[in-house]
Amino acid sequence: MIFLCVLLNRKSKHSTNMNQNYLHILLADDDEDDRLLFADAISEVKVKTKLHMVNDGEQLMSYLEKESTTLPDFLFLDINMPKKNGIECLQAIRNNEKLKHLSVAIYSTSNAEKDIEDTFVKGANVYICKPNNFDDLKRIMKNVITTKWQFHTTGLNKETFLLNV
Amino acid sequence: MRYHINYNITLACKAIVKEKFTQMGIDYNLYEDGELELKKMISQDELLHINKQLAQYGIELIYDQKISLVNKIKDIIINNVNSDEQGFNTKLSIYLTEKLHHTYAYLANLFTEVTYTTIENFFILQKIQRVKQLLIENNLTLTQIANLLEYSSVAHLSNQFKKTTGLTPTAFQRIIKKRKEYLNSQ
Numbered sequence: 001m002i003f004l005c006v007l008l009n010r011k012s013k014h015s016t017n018m019n020q021n022y023l024h025i026l027l028a029d030d031d032e033d034d035r036l037l038f039a040d041a042i043s044e045v046k047v048k049t050k051l052h053m054v055n056d057g058e059q060l061m062s063y064l065e066k067e068s069t070t071l072p073d074f075l076f077l078d079i080n081m082p083k084k085n086g087i088e089c090l091q092a093i094r095n096n097e098k099l100k101h102l103s104v105a106i107y108s109t110s111n112a113e114k115d116i117e118d119t120f121v122k123g124a125n126v127y128i129c130k131p132n133n134f135d136d137l138k139r140i141m142k143n144v145i146t147t148k149w150q151f152h153t154t155g156l157n158k159e160t161f162l163l164n165v
Numbered sequence: 166m167r168y169h170i171n172y173n174i175t176l177a178c179k180a181i182v183k184e185k186f187t188q189m190g191i192d193y194n195l196y197e198d199g200e201l202e203l204k205k206m207i208s209q210d211e212l213l214h215i216n217k218q219l220a221q222y223g224i225e226l227i228y229d230q231k232i233s234l235v236n237k238i239k240d241i242i243i244n245n246v247n248s249d250e251q252g253f254n255t256k257l258s259i260y261l262t263e264k265l266h267h268t269y270a271y272l273a274n275l276f277t278e279v280t281y282t283t284i285e286n287f288f289i290l291q292k293i294q295r296v297k298q299l300l301i302e303n304n305l306t307l308t309q310i311a312n313l314l315e316y317s318s319v320a321h322l323s324n325q326f327k328k329t330t331g332l333t334p335t336a337f338q339r340i341i342k343k344r345k346e347y348l349n350s351q
Contacts, residue, residue: 001199001202001203001205001206001207001228001233002200002202002203002228002229002231002232002233002236003200003201003202003203003226003227003228004199004200004201004227004228004229004232005182005195005199005200005201005224006224006225006226006227006228007174007178007200007223007225020200036270047281066234066307068173070173070175070176073197082280084242094348095296095351109313109319117336117339117340117343120340120344121340121343121344121347122347123344123348127331146282147282147290149281149282150280150282150287150290152197153196153197153280154239154243155196156290156294157294157298160294160297160298160301162330162332162337162340163330163331164330164331164332165331
């Protein structure tokens, strides 16, 4: 039998699902415009999301390694970041006991097959080749997040979650 | 001395549920989206008792009809994809309608409302997941996998695989293999 485990909020008389039914997303990108575009692109996706952003790889790793941080469900990393780039962060994450199970999406401007495969081999779950226009970005984010949501809610094997868009 | 208290509500609730359910001797699974599955059926009285125990923490179990039906749809699809019996590629809609006693339109709408994807897409996702497992196990050829999962041809399987994952089956296999080698070398 399947139940919903909810928190009773006596003040509002509404009950909220224990895990809020949100997908917690963490974005690491050093470009402010790109961060805004990303936030915009995911705002229209039907899956409910909560977005947190950091500006570079070092900020990312210290955020993830903090004891009090609730780990995100899905991490988006720009491959080109100062201080610590996306690939270096990916490797650090996969080598860390506490973090290695996290779903990671890497986005890059390259669509070279070798780069794509290399990124997957190093442990990325999703590879996104940055599109030129906003409509394509929205379409891609809808696909990526909705697919991740299916893995999240149906207990599918996260290790085989691989998506190239 | 004043301190600031930081708390992780989800973590706290999970711990409370675990403690209470262990005390009551109830076997359960708690999923990431807040769904709690009890391995056995329970009566209204039992549910009342459980909720009394949880109420002091502000936690309540609610039986949700819609989610229950959607999970039945998912179970039917998952069971079919993972069994080796004759599937129902073209008859999925009829099978679901007969088994669950609702019109397909109702089931389809409900499914999309709850899961944000279509029954068809979910079915394809499950099939591709099984293809991935079989590719990793590496005991069957692509032709054999295509036959097992009732694709009309290897081309059909490859196309659907590429469309769903963005990778060809062979690229996927190559990546998984290289990943293992890469991880072992770390």
